[in-house]
Amino acid sequence: MSAEATNPVSAAEAAVTETTARRRGRARIDLRRIGRAALLGATAGPAPRDRLPDAISHVAEAHRAHHPEADLSVLRRAYVLAESSHRGQFRKSGEPYITHPLAVTLILAELGAETTTLTASLLHDTVEDTEVTLDQVHREFGEEVAYLVDGVTKVEKIDYGAAAEPETFRKMLVATGNDVRVMSIKLADRLHNMRTLGVMRPEKQARIAKVTRDVLIPLAERLGVQALKTELEDLVFAILHPEEYENTRALIAGNPHAGDALGAVAEQVSTVLREAGIGAEVHVRPRHFVSVHRVRLKRGELRGCDFGRLLVLVSEDADCYAVLGELHTCFTPVVSEFKDFIAAPKFNLYQSLHTAVAAPDGAVAEVLIRTHRMHTVAEAGVVALGNPHVGQETTGQPGGGPDGEGQAAAAPSAPANAGRQGTATPRDTAAHSIPAAHATSGTHATSAASATSPVSGVPGPSEAPATPDALPASAPTSASASASAAALAPAPVDTPAAEDGERVDPTRPGWLSRLLDWQQAAPDPDTFWTSLRADLAEDDEITVFRADGSAPGTISLPAGASCVDAAYAQHGEAAHGCLGARVNGRLAPLSTVLGDGDTVQLLLAQDAVSGPSPEWLDHARTPAARIAITGWLQAHPESAAPPVATSGSRPQSGVTADHRSGAELHADLEGEPRASVRPAGCCTPVPPDKITGFRVRGGSVTVHRNGCAAVDTMRRLGREPVAVRWGDTTQGRVTLVAESFGRPGLLADLTEAIAVAGAAVVSATVEPPSEQRVRHTYTLHLPDVARLAALMRAMRDVPGVYDVSRARHRSPRPRRG
Numbered sequence: 001m002s003a004e005a006t007n008p009v010s011a012a013e014a015a016v017t018e019t020t021a022r023r024r025g026r027a028r029i030d031l032r033r034i035g036r037a038a039l040l041g042a043t044a045g046p047a048p049r050d051r052l053p054d055a056i057s058h059v060a061e062a063h064r065a066h067h068p069e070a071d072l073s074v075l076r077r078a079y080v081l082a083e084s085s086h087r088g089q090f091r092k093s094g095e096p097y098i099t100h101p102l103a104v105t106l107i108l109a110e111l112g113a114e115t116t117t118l119t120a121s122l123l124h125d126t127v128e129d130t131e132v133t134l135d136q137v138h139r140e141f142g143e144e145v146a147y148l149v150d151g152v153t154k155v156e157k158i159d160y161g162a163a164a165e166p167e168t169f170r171k172m173l174v175a176t177g178n179d180v181r182v183m184s185i186k187l188a189d190r191l192h193n194m195r196t197l198g199v200m201r202p203e204k205q206a207r208i209a210k211v212t213r214d215v216l217i218p219l220a221e222r223l224g225v226q227a228l229k230t231e232l233e234d235l236v237f238a239i240l241h242p243e244e245y246e247n248t249r250a251l252i253a254g255n256p257h258a259g260d261a262l263g264a265v266a267e268q269v270s271t272v273l274r275e276a277g278i279g280a281e282v283h284v285r286p287r288h289f290v291s292v293h294r295v296r297l298k299r300g301e302l303r304g305c306d307f308g309r310l311l312v313l314v315s316e317d318a319d320c321y322a323v324l325g326e327l328h329t330c331f332t333p334v335v336s337e338f339k340d341f342i343a344a345p346k347f348n349l350y351q352s353l354h355t356a357v358a359a360p361d362g363a364v365a366e367v368l369i370r371t372h373r374m375h376t377v378a379e380a381g382v383v384a385l386g387n388p389h390v391g392q393e394t395t396g397q398p399g400g401g402p403d404g405e406g407q408a409a410a411a412p413s414a415p416a417n418a419g420r421q422g423t424a425t426p427r428d429t430a431a432h433s434i435p436a437a438h439a440t441s442g443t444h445a446t447s448a449a450s451a452t453s454p455v456s457g458v459p460g461p462s463e464a465p466a467t468p469d470a471l472p473a474s475a476p477t478s479a480s481a482s483a484s485a486a487a488l489a490p491a492p493v494d495t496p497a498a499e500d501g502e503r504v505d506p507t508r509p510g511w512l513s514r515l516l517d518w519q520q521a522a523p524d525p526d527t528f529w530t531s532l533r534a535d536l537a538e539d540d541e542i543t544v545f546r547a548d549g550s551a552p553g554t555i556s557l558p559a560g561a562s563c564v565d566a567a568y569a570q571h572g573e574a575a576h577g578c579l580g581a582r583v584n585g586r587l588a589p590l591s592t593v594l595g596d597g598d599t600v601q602l603l604l605a606q607d608a609v610s611g612p613s614p615e616w617l618d619h620a621r622t623p624a625a626r627i628a629i630t631g632w633l634q635a636h637p638e639s640a641a642p643p644v645a646t647s648g649s650r651p652q653s654g655v656t657a658d659h660r661s662g663a664e665l666h667a668d669l670e671g672e673p674r675a676s677v678r679p680a681g682c683c684t685p686v687p688p689d690k691i692t693g694f695r696v697r698g699g700s701v702t703v704h705r706n707g708c709a710a711v712d713t714m715r716r717l718g719r720e721p722v723a724v725r726w727g728d729t730t731q732g733r734v735t736l737v738a739e740s741f742g743r744p745g746l747l748a749d750l751t752e753a754i755a756v757a758g759a760a761v762v763s764a765t766v767e768p769p770s771e772q773r774v775r776h777t778y779t780l781h782l783p784d785v786a787r788l789a790a791l792m793r794a795m796r797d798v799p800g801v802y803d804v805s806r807a808r809h810r811s812p813r814p815r816r817g
Contacts, residue, residue, distance in 0.1 A: 249289065
């Protein structure tokens with residue numbers, strides 16, 4: 001929504017141009033020509049009331065393609081107001097500023113957005129950048145449009161200073177909780193700004209690209225808008241990793257006929273389905289740049305079929321399984337590649353069958369099988385839902401006219417397990433055209449694209465770099481930032497209402513409800529911004545079942561969540577008194593990592609004085625749990641961890657310390673935003689290990705031992721190390737694994753050796769014997785880490801123990817397919 005973007009010849013623009021050239025679809029719109037049309041329209045006087053201005057003809061054409069009966073008069077009025085209010089404003093490229101809202105509206109129109117959303121997108125910058133007021137928008141276009149415009153309007157930087165960006169996002173998320181179309185407009189707005197980012201200074205390009213990578217791409221993924229997400233990924237890839245982007249572009253350009261093999265397989269699949277009497281469309285779906293880059297890192301040298309996938313579109317759900325049966329019968333299936341996201345949709349409503357088959361010539365092709373409706377939702381996500389408040393439009397509002405195009409059609413029945421996602425099933429709509437850079441190719445397309453790739457700009461380990469903007473701890477909190485977003489939220493009759501009386505989007509997904517809950521408890525913008533990035537970095541969900549007889553139900557949590565997270569998700573602040581849990585009927589510590597489908601019963605203390613320990617922060621994955629635990633510990637300092645040794649001077653500016661592991665870690669971040677510092681779980685470094693730090697998604701710094709395999713992986717991917725060092729404290733926490741032969745009294749002898757060495761046992765696990773061998777895992781707190789070597793020797797001297805080593809943990813998070 002800035003007037004600073006333009007149309008340069010840059011890496012970002014090259015990404016769009018190259019992608020567009022490789023795909024068949026609607027031609028890119030010449031914004032300069034639209035700008036000239038806007039200027040000519042302004043000088044020639046207003047267009048007749050029965051004719052649309054030429055500048056919005058492309059928008060009208062795209063809109064009528066999805067909503068043939070739509071009333072375009074409201075779009076004409078919105079354009080006239082936007083053009084007249086933005087008249088005299090120009091982007092840095094010299095184009096009239098009106099070209100930006102026009103481009104944003106066109107993106108949404110091609111995705112199938114209804115009239116109300118398009119009206120708001122035309123006006124989305126008027127309140128922020130012109131003399132138009134929100135009251136004026138409300139009078140002329142109604143409550144719905146005014147609410148959407150206000151939701152995407154930035155907060156005043158003069159009021160919030162460095163906190164303006166996080167508070168703007170907080171305000172947008174609060175508004176999105178009431179109407180998800182707010183975020184649809186924001187995503188389209190950022191896509192156009194990213195397409196035209198080259199005029200900015202390189203450092204500003206990088207800053208905007210990082211926020212896009214850490215916040216908006218994950219939001220696009222969670223809202224299911226793959227068409228916008230994939231193009232944003234490519235644009236971020238080109239800016240933040242230009243060398244890898246150029247290598248990938250050269251790889252694709254050097255294989256112009258790579259799709260021929262996939263086209264041949266597509267012909268064979270079409271023949272098989274035609275002979276079986278199954279009506280289906282078979283398309284070659286090229287991979288986008290980030291997807292090609294990921295596949296190259298995973299498989300090394302790429303073959304022809306690796307540059308794309310086959311997309312099979314059918315009419316009914318049952319036809320998907322019929323196609324799958326024919327493919328697995330007539331071709332050799334790759335069993336490990338089969339995934340059923342129809343019976344078990346992803347948390348963003350994505351539905352499809354994934355498989356891979358080997359043709360007679362040995363070529364292996366990945367295949368996506370889905371209905372036209374599923375394809376619409378996979379590409380457009382929440383945009384395909386239309387107005388989430390079905391049938392609740394106020395009379396006379398755009399999109400609520402007699403044609404009814406502004407309303408989402410009745411949702412078809414969802415799979416039995418889809419209800420746990422917390423969102424309505426999208427309406428049954430035919431496949432439609434999408435923005436040019438993401439249009440599905442025809443049967444014999446020969447290049448690359450993919451609609452399903454993780455949200456990080458450059459694939460690699462789960463830790464990806466992120467650099468949050470610096471935010472002062474004293475910046476204002478959320479109350480005033482989100483006030484205007486809530487003020488205009490209309491509350492039509494029969495619309496589900498929140499506790500405060502405001503309407504609630506009935507299609508609101510569970511992850512958004514959780515985010516809205518914990519953001520209220522974030523004490524300052526810095527905590528909110530860091531927690532938001534960390535929360536969005538969790539790109540998978542699990543559902544666990546509550547075993548409480550008085551409160552049956554389910555809890556949705558990010559993958560890798562523990563019983564601590566479940567406790568705070570279910571009981572809120574009452575979870576401070578949680579003593580333990582039963583997982584699948586068995587007693588388990590609060591550190592237990594939960595899996596999808598587990599049953600959990602949380603055990604709470606009856607007294608009011610119980611509270612969390614600092615160790616709970618090691619097991620808390622959700623922002624809600626971490627914020628609540630941190631707040632309690634700050635209010636009860638006597639319950640904090642043992643004091644650490646302090647030096648005479650305080651850490652210098654830009655240096656952040658971490659005390660959760662017992663040891664004191666510092667990261668030298670001079671001139672960069674503050675960030676939390678934590679030891680990596682894969683190698684558990686302790687003083688005096690030689691260490692290296694790396695930025696990870698969410699903005700924090702993870703510290704590894706120099707010999708850790710993750711360090712080599714990070715360097716190979718071009719991640720920049722962060723200077724880290726140990727503080728003055730001598731204490732620390734370490735996890736040791738003792739391998740031994742089973743014998744009576746072994747556990748007692750090992751714990752005695754640990755106690756004699758002066759170490760405290762934080763947790764211990766003894767695995768069942770296997771072939772007379774027993775594996776013990778101890779997490780120990782050492783008052784002096786210099787005595788670690790002596791402790792390990794003492795444990796090795798225990799009869800029956802043949803090895804003691806430092807633990808190397810594996811991430812408990814399941815990998816997404």
